[in-house]
Amino acid sequence: MRRQAGDPPLPAAGTSERVTARQWLVLAVVLSGFFLILLDGTIMNAAIPPIQRDLATTFSAAQWMMSGYALAFGVVLITAGRLGDRFGYKRLFLTGLAAFTVASALCAIATTGAEIVFYRAVQGVAAGVMNPAVLAMIRLVFPENERGRAFVWYGAVAGIAASVGPVLGGLIISTDLYGLGWRPIFLLNIPIGIVTLACGMRWLPEHRGRAGSLDLVGVGLLSATLVLLLYPLIQGYETGWPGELYLLLLLSVVLGLGFVWWQRYRLREGTGPVVDIRLFGNRSFAAGVGVAVFQFVAFAGMQFALSAYLQLGLGQSALATGLALAPFAVGTFVGSTLSNVAVRRLGRAALHWGSGLMAAGTAATALTIQLVGGSVDGLWLSPSTFVTGVGAMLLGAPIINIILTDVRSEEAGSAGGIVGTAQRVGHALGVALVGTVLFGLVSARSGAGLVEEYTTAIQLATLCCTGAALVSHVLIYRLPRR
Template identity: 40%
Template structure:
């Protein structure tokens, strides 16, 4: 076979990594190729959070319930998780550039479908496709960096990629807010998806000409059955957690959650069988014999459960509870973004090499303290809180987040054998996405359950002022009590609604509709009561997140004292050795 037979286009075909004797000198276009990779990767990661700030607008425009909007977020990360490990193996076998371009093309198409969605169901399906295409694309980025850069340049390239990772999530909130406020072409929320089309097309064309092709000399086999079993088990858990509240927790929801445990056991048994017979399981079970990895995986999952739902309820708190504009809410998020980027950079380059796991412990505690301080301020200031009062807690929480998220994977992988690093890093990346999906579902249950529970307190907060204004209109005491009873019912039903932006029928009493002054009065105090409820409930939810981060702090004690900085060669090692060379056989 000639050299040209191994190529999809004009880019060079690299069959072996640099320094392995199978390739010539560095590609002169490698830095331009890195720009293409970073642009596409940033677009993928941005879309994890960019939708959060547009939630109220999407709910209104598509007449969607809150559970459906949860799925708009969860579907993306579940699709991402579903193809993350599989995408890496497909790239090893069929060409990393080829899979990268397929991912870019699919992501661009899915973005167009999201922007053209006519209902929540179409949007959810398109978001799953978006996430799946990201799962194909992102694993290729690290692999292509590995083959395109020499060991001397690789650290710099990875540092740039790490900075991209650190800024994408929080930047998504700001970008979504600015696009919604700018409203190009009157597209409103659809613009956050349609803006990906020109970026995707440019990345596709540039990637075709600039990104080098490469494959693995010994690509692992694809464990399709294991992938399907793991996806099914995850969906059987996440689906009832997301839908249960809106459906009144029917018996089948608990049956599905129980079934997910059974299916997980089947998955483990199948992976054991595959390890003994065919090799290349989707999950190398021998990893769990490494105590630090087993505990670290749980800690990593808890960390992302704690953070996964934060951006969602934070956005609802600012836009629905405080009635802030999307732009104000998005710009407030900059404090967290700045803290996160600063923490990530200092953690990897300065702190972790010197202080090891103590950096992770400090980061988890600082994140927890930031959430705790935010909880206190949110409850004390109520609906009168200002953006500047959030800056300190958000900087602290973001800086702590950055200290943890950058070196945590290195800490968990420190005790893992070199040959298993690829499989272990894939498991951790998948756990991150699953944790985010679970975080959205669990925080949704906690937040709206508490919002319903505390509705009477919101009424109590505004009743004295409302009664005084009713009396000032000359309304008789008996009539005042009737209005207050109706007002109390309105606030309670709004807090209990599955859609936090919906206005129940009880909030439109006939007497208010006939009197514009009364309608304005009840609307104003209803928004204030709703704001008090959201502030109190958001504060409660932050304490939940803070508590989970304390669990993360305690779990870090199980990790090695010194954190090993893994080379990319380790992370790109074969996902699992042949059966005769498996971890189980070696130990």
């Protein structure tokens, strides 16, 4: 492990109380950055309407305040992981965090919608740079017998940040702090970013993975593949899936195959690829990535479906919607805290419990809406959303540990980038699938947005999430029993 002068030592785990405290400090730093990444992906839901009113932005610009962040985030993850392997994960994390904090400040003082779209894209790139270093640090700092405990907190932070965003955003908008309207949503990131940056410079250890030159051709092919894949998924349901989006998806497959061929060629020549595709020959890694994709299809699809139904179909505010989904956030925390013990005692069966609870919770949500109809509220939905949240993190927290367990230390950054990309692709697929079903059925009937139209559509959209959870349930059988 490479350390800078003045850095405190990071000895092996379990030798003393000081060692444990040091490891948890590292975890606290990287999870603070991770919290910002996910929070900014959801808190904007509450800010879009007031930004549109305040800056007189177009609907298309408002969409790209969300979509630009998601697209930029997803595209750079694997490349950023490789950069971390080469230049160091501490440097990568701190660079991304600093850029994210500056971009947040620029969003807060923006005077036009176009400025926010641009700075949000910068935020997305910065988030994508940070994210692989988070997983790499956890993989390298915690030994295998203690890593499960670290991923408990990783899963808890992931679930809570994604779920609390709409609530926090709604509170900020409704209180209108100092008459600043939506701007404190971005200002919130600045003190968190500065404190995390200072702590990271002090406590994060230096560590690098695989050296070698950067494969610029591979970076280009990979980036183009991900843009052509994610752009249609992000925009498809909003634009009605015109023919050119299907063409882009086809081109993404072609370029993806070209990328795989190029990576194989680089390996044969003994030069460093962006992705060592031999990772996918590892059964735990390959199957685990598949599980992560479909877990995020169900997780993100469920959140998006209920948020859209409650706000657009039932006319509830962003704050009321966030509060209605609070049991989901509570469930994710409970599932995360139980996951490590469950995996230790039950092995692979614990993951099946997670996917099974996700499937049962999403199906129960559809049944609840069918029985209650348009008068459904957060209280009616709380049992099923709580169960869904428990299942999501009972599966989601340990699956990342399983994916990274057999990865060589020098590939930790690249592997972390692949995991992050799998999650982003799953997220985009979930939103695209649910959005297409939900808005397609409403527009096909009358386009009037009546409660009855949305109530019927949400049931089918939620059952799509059930199907994704069942696919992950099947893929878990490909994992080792341990």
